């Protein structure tokens with residue numbers, strides 16, 4: 001059995017009378033990609049925000065590792081091993097690629113204020129930042145200004161910054177958004193590499209990428225899960241075809 005790194009049970013988020021997420025349960029396993037798909041407004045971003053602590057749930061429970069993190073603020077959940085990327089690129093544009101990743105790594109340095117440990121931390125952070133830059137295929141762009149690199153490279157950088165915090169669980173919100181074909185292919189390759197040792201939740205509209213990457217799929221419509229299973233099971237599900245995939249096909 002794969003190791004469960006994050007478990008959400010019966011999550012609900014209400015905004016006034018609207019249940020944006022309605023009694024949703026998901027599990028994220030090490031070495032597996034769990035894609036969450038659904039039409040606009042289905043509740044995918046709200047679910048991501050609940051798991052990352054950006055929004056407190058109205059009901060339900062979130063366990064990270066063996067720890068109940070329900071209601072924890074995002075910073076504390078992040079320190080517990082959860083990293084997330086946002087739909088909107090979230091980089092420091094005037095800084096170099098290296099500086100962005102280095103700062104992200106430093107933000108997780110243990111005991112950063114203790115001067116005796118500073119030198120060791122400095123070296124460890126630099127090593128982690130460099131490994132992350134290489135893993136994300138950005139070594140040739142290390143000294144480039146983040147605001148000047150291509151959109152696809154900026155999305156790779158954002159993932160590098162997320163990885164530099166040393167997460168075990170990754171929540172990626174539309175990492176392929178706005179990418180051309182070649183950039184999307186590079187990102188798919190990167191996500192396949194990151195599967196190793198991480199549990200990943202992927203919210204993505206690009207169905208080719210989703211079916212190329214996902215080990216498990218959850219389909220949401222109007223805040224609820226209408227299907228969950230392997231990509232083959234979900235593709236064959238009549239409810240999904242009429243509620244979502246048929247609609248996608250119709251749009252080409």
Ligand SMILES: Nc1ncnc2c1ncn2[C@@H]1O[C@H](COP(=O)(O)OP(=O)(O)OP(=O)(O)O)[C@@H](O)[C@H]1O
Nearest residue numbers: 015018019020038039040041042043044045046047
């Ligand atoms: N802060 C908020 N206050 C009120 N309603 C909200 C809030 N955030 C989201 N909603 C509503 O909750 C529902 C789910 O939105 P959400 O953004 O989670 O959907 P989504 O599946 O991520 O959509 P998309 O694919 O377009 O990003 C929508 O009806 C949205 O208008």
